[in-house]
Amino acid sequence: AQSVTQLDSQVPVFEEAPVELRCNYSSSVSVYLFWYVQYPNQGLQLLLKYLSGSTLVKGINGFEAEFNKSQTSFHLRKPSVHISDTAEYFCAVGSSNTGKLIFGQGTTLQVKP
């Protein structure tokens, strides 16, 4: 069975500082990995995805993530955050045979001025 663990429920950070949101997954089959962002009372928006190929994936809004198969991780990073990045971030894993996604419990990123 697949599962996703987001290691931090809340991450406070000052504006213009770097940030890393951690995600670990478990799966016995090849995986596809995603990061989504959710602003208050809105749906989820895709930030980036790893399907195959390069393990460093770049997404929207200056975010990037690195797929590490040996550590079963897919951490999200941004070198310099803005107030507008304050939101909830979800890591998700899927496999080709179901089309379904399993989501982590979310990490709230709080960017302070």
Next chain:
Amino acid sequence: DGGITQSPKYLFRKEGQNVTLSCEQNLNHDAMYWYRQDPGQGLRLIYYSQIVNDFQKGDIAEGYSVSREKKESFPLTVTSAQKNPTAFYLCASSIAGINEQYFGPGTRLTVT
């Protein structure tokens, strides 16, 4: 403009009443999904459908029902059997067999 619409944005019901949440997509996606979101619990899958006239239970299907009579529509009924219906409900769609899902804006249901 392609996308997913959910209506209404906010919904209030009395306990014991069934309520139906709407989800429509014009992305020509085969697969559609319903999730429930509660604080601190991430998203949990209620039902999903890979093709018209077929759907499967997700992890928390008890107290919910769905139909998929048209490709673009996947309504969710929250029945009176659902013990804790107050939550934020999200609908999503994808190309069949592909995990990348597109989400609607959500419906916040409050049952008192």
